[in-house]
Amino acid sequence: MNKFMEMLENVLLPIADKLNNNRYLTALRDGFMVALPLIIFGSIFVVIANLPFLDRVISEDAFAAYQSALGPASAATLSIMGMFVIIGIGYKLTEHYENEAIYGGVVALTAFLILTPQVLEGLTGVIPTASLGAQGMFLGIFTAFIAAELYNFFVRKDWTIKMPAGVPQAVSRSFSALIPITLTLSFFLIIRIIFSYTGFDTVQNFIYTIIQQPLTQLGSGLPATIVAVLLIQVFWFFGLHGQIIVNSVFDPIWYTLNEQNLSAFQAGTELPNIVTKQFIDSFIVGMGGSGMTLAVIILIFIIGRSRQMKELGKLGAPAGIFNVNEPIIFGLPIIMNPLIIIPWLLAPVVVTIITYFAMATGLVPPPAGVIVPWTTPVVLNGFLATGNAWQGGLLQAVNLVVVMMIWWPFLKIMDKSYYEKEKVAKKS
Template identity: 30%
Template structure:
């Protein structure tokens, strides 16, 4: 059962870990500045310039610490949004705006323009982005709230448009949740604080240790939050002769920083082989010696990490109880010498007491805390199946991100291609309008008689310079949905040329190419019948096999109407793309045109075998065969030997204007 619950927990932990790892450069910089300030304090600098620098660094360090909750809010928003497949901007805006709204003063409290400086100390600053992400995710899945469902818009644009209603609802829910947190905290903590203030000093210190570490566990500076919450500062009170409570905490409870993380470092070095944890521990070690441990707290992280929260809280509490009991025996004495909070363990013990026994007590506490951390650190690395799930989750998240980027990139590419196509189409239309669009006729000859038996009508355009060009524009017109315009031009021009030839006593068969999509169009079908219906027995319509693949029933209905008027049909470009042999048994065409590409392959043995077998199959099924692209006498002999009856190609003639086509046809007739 736990295996099925792992992905959700892993998503949470991965998001937390990445959120605070992203802040490591900031944490390192802030820690380094804190270390410099502490060293200046120990050195008691007298130089006026150094004093000014120290003052400036102190103010800068304070401002950095104030900025950290905002950076944490942004980072948490981004990483939770990424792993839950949400908009990072929406999650961040929700978390920040709800936090601001919760701190806006009421009219009764008067105007407070500095409330932003106080809201960043609110523990909810690190809770709201997580809550926003987990609330927004199910809300965005509600289909009824989606404003855009079409496929024409960018997925990125569609995502944000569809986030409108869920965002508004989530904002309201966050305000309610934030207000409830305040009420719960007030109801539960106020009585505790009142009771707590009346307890003896040891109990107050124990509760303070517990609360500060609970705050650290959710990413909030523990001491600052404690003072903000209780308004109590008991660090200067004497717990034992010449030992203040503040010194007691620094000496025996939080060596290495909050959580007694010096012991965590030791546990990592001796209890794990995980390279990432060990590398981070090496980076953190120099700072931890001076009791600066933000790198561990936010880098591992410890924040929101259920795997390390128990020892992080338990170790300082156990240290407190042992040290308090030891000092209560009266065995340990202190001399009252002050020491800075950055003084390394053992050294601070010797300064405060002047004897080795206090330092040995620290060593014992460090060992106890290390023992507390060690099983949790080992468990952290003795969970290969959990680690594998984490890695698989990261892969899935990365895959989803990659797919999202590809989809968006493809959309943008399509938009770019569409724009280019529109520009090209506009240019093509101008070329067609400025040029002379014509029909030329390529002769089709019988291999048996060597005479012309018909023509294929082919589009040509003559530009301003008189250059004849092929129908390069047809594909652009088809993509733009203008193919019916071209087809009407072909139908009208063929009708005019046939009528003209008929008056001259010349009555050839004409093959025309039509867009497969237009064969089933009632309007174009009507135009075809009106203009060429009376010449039906002399008209062949060439259809690509792709048309039969898509709409065989509709194509056959249109073919039946035209066959009733005498039209015949040819399967065009057979052998290109994929040719379905099963299609040959179903379609009702009169002949098949073999594409020039399979004839070109006949230069090799396998190509010749394929060509011959294709011809044999088609003839066995009762189809006439027309070979396209015959350019040499050898090819003509080969296709004739393969059973082909009719040929087209440059060996005989290119596509010719109507008058030249007629002349060519007449020239091939035997002299009487």
């Protein structure tokens, strides 16, 4: 076991360290964080607009008017979430270079709009909202990276207009950004013109066909999901924030799948994906905190005999209800604890498989694309994530029991060890 842990540490820690310090992955992660409050706002109103049984309580016309009144909340946020992510990435990457971050954000968004098709059903000058959401997500990410890098390159070269002293600072900054922005956006305009002479017609069609579709199909499968979940657990075991590291890579895929489900849910059609952002956050990683440790807290109250375990349960329970599990991560402890590596790695994989097949067989509806705030307690979380379906809450409850069963013998051993040590300490 020690040799195995040493091998994992030698292999994974350098990789995790590089991922944590990679400026592009950091900007990508922070870019999604910029968009998150807006995404949650839109998701809340999707839930309110689709309250269960409301269509049976009020008339059909009243229900349609009710949904129409609340519709702009999601249309202005979830449907165009790619735009917010792009601004966030451009802003954060430019901030990394210690330049005017706001210009990095707006130049990234403008570059993306230049590359985006502006034709909808024969009408020119109209941008399809699908291009600003899931379909344009990957193009937006790549564009934001390149646009921010170009802008910062031109700034570092000092290709700027210098205004005389006495000019207001806001005016001076605006003129300083003029040449870097012009050169950056000209580059993207040339790219758009070149692609208009190809079979793809636009860069967005090229990215969607060559990169986004294959990656999305791969990320929506069970094997890739299991690998992602395992990596999250392994990184956490070594004291690294597994979700931040793995989400930096998988979030573009999971959010794209999430938005596809949301569009289908709002249209009342069959949900196309099982694995989505909310599949991971509500039913796997975030169910009671990373590693589903709410189940561990419940188990401590059931079988705990040692004072250490009982106190840890009391300390961890209030936070654990709201999916905050640092008291358990550091208090049990989980980090670098060989006694719990088996349940820590095994439980999320088993729950992933159970959840996937429960949804694949139709026992539980797939996630509806609604982004549920991560602090929402278990059961209510699953209910909301599946579009107000009671089966989602029941599945979370079942998953908690499964995790408790897996952890039971290992936690029993730990508790017994603590209990014996406490007895010896008491006698001495």
